[in-house]
Amino acid sequence: MSKEEAAEILSIGGRDVRITNPSKPYFSRRTKLTKLELVRYYLSVAEGALNGIRDRPVVLKRFVDGAEAQPFYQKRAPEKRPEWLRTTTLSFPSGRTAEEVVVDDAAGLAWIVNLGCIELHPHAVRAGDLLHPDELRVDLDPGPGVPWGDVRLVAMEVRQLLHELGLVGWAKTSGSRGMHVNVRIEPRWTFSEVRRAAIALSREIERRVPTIATSKWWKEERHGVFLDYNQNAKDRTTCSAYSVRPLPDARVSTPLRWDEIPDCDPADFTVLTVPERFAEIGDPHAAMNDAVGTLDKLLEFAARDEASGLPDAPWPPHYQKMDGEAPRVAPSRAKGATPKAAPKREKMPLIVVANSPDKEAALAGLERWKAKYPEAAKLLAVDDVLVDSMRGRSSTWTRIRLNLRHVPEEERPPQETPDPDDDPTRAWREAIKAGAKDTP
Structure with a gap:
């Protein structure tokens, strides 16, 4: 039997937090992260993370064997916990109750991450009023x-x-x-x-x-x-x-700030990138x-x-079952009922204006399009500009599309060859297509 790894003791806000098995892999596929590295991530964004969980009961979703293994939910606070860690007692629709952890500071945050809480799951209430969400x-x-x-x-x-x-x-x-x-x-x-x-x-x-x-x-x-x-x-x-x-x-x-949404990509925000973003711009939700x-x-x-x-x-x-609730059965299973067809999806007037592995080059192409069609550009809403991170077999590139829904149909610029038009997957897609045609 291998000797258990020595714990790492972190001093956080005047409190000592023991991190057990600090080098235990918590992410081991594309991104490599140990438990201690995950704890340090949360400490780097603690001010923002605490804005979301402070003074709230927290359900402990524990990934004790890392992100690739199955987690389990623990509503009740562990019996062995620091004296300084608060708890509060919640009641549930089932009639049961549970004493749940309440995190107030960075030390408490590090303590629950050490338990394997990769994700943070707070309730929508404050500890002082558990019946009325804020x-x-x-x-x-x-x-x-x-x-x-x-x-x-x-x-x-x-x-x-x-x-x-x-x-x-x-x-x-x-x-x-x-x-x-x-x-x-x-x-x-x-x-x-x-x-x-x-x-x-x-x-x-x-x-x-x-x-x-x-x-x-x-x-x-x-x-x-x-x-x-x-x-x-x-x-x-x-x-x-x-x-x-x-x-x-x-x-x-x-x-996010609202002005970031039109061209944000969720894949851009990871443990490896968010600490630097937080250090540069702080928490966009600080004034919530x-x-x-x-x-x-x-x-x-x-x-x-x-x-x-x-x-x-x-x-x-x-x-x-609640008073006034519709029958709790899928429409297709309701007696004598037939499922309703989903509304027909309206085809949006989308055009592609740029494709490039270089995002800045694609954005420059967007500006050239706006200069070429200034009247149409004036009518574009913020969310009419779609900046997508496209993924191929081994490469990514930026595609910029425009939704011309606010431009009168007779005034809409036509689809032209994007500028730039460098889609790194085009060659292999065309080769696959040609190969399919040649297949008897």
Whole structure:
């Protein structure tokens, strides 16, 4: 039996935190990271990460054998824990209770990461009031094959709606394929009321962009980007700001400024890049607690929907049946029912203006297009410029497309040869195509 590795003792804010098996591999595929390196990542962004979890009960999602192994959820705080680590007792829809960890400082953050908490999963309440959330969570979850550009478009629609309602949204990448928009709210509504407001928001976004957004719970009815209102149900948690996700590139759920969204790529934000970004620009969500809003208008939307005959939307399967809830059965399985076809996806007037392995060269090509077509360029909204990081077998390149939806049809510039037009995958794709034609 090999001798157990000596623990590393870190002094953090005057407290000693013991990191056991510090060189244990936590990521071992594309990105190589040990447990200690993951702890040091979180300490480098601690101010931002704590903004998302401080004073909140936290579910411990523990990857004790690293990101490539199966995790388990631990709601109850470990019996052996530092005296300075707070806990609070939550009750759940099942009627059970659990004493959960509350993290207040960088030492507590390092302590839970040592337990294998690669991701951070706080509840939407503060420890002082466990019945009234202070956060509305908008979770944008793209279905299979839905492009990242559609996620960004829906996020911008969410921002606009929130603005109309007098609310401030704070966007971040989910760390995977989606995006989260969080809203600080006054802690005076119950979980059911906050969820009701989230349903109203989801349905309103679906009305505004029905071809790319859906509020439908059942997967057979979904298309495009699903606005998961049930993330606001009691006992649900989502990855908070600066959480590392168990993907091969150690991707991070990263807070963004709204002006970054039109050309951001979630793959750009990893354990290896986010600390430098944080050191340079700080936390884009630092002022979130200063922008507290009210749900009154969203709840007015909910009342309007209910008056028009819309029932409560389905709850997660392990929740008890709620008053006013529609039948909790997939439409295709309902007696005598047939599934509804998803709305026909409107074809957007997209043109490609640049392809290049050099992002700066592609952006320069965009500026040349704008100079060539200044009248059309004036009509482009921020989210009409789609800057995509494209991936081939062994290379990446930047593709820039423009959505001409706001340009009158008769005034839309035609699709021309992109400038530049250097797609590094074109040669092998054409070779594959030629080979297929030659195959008898």
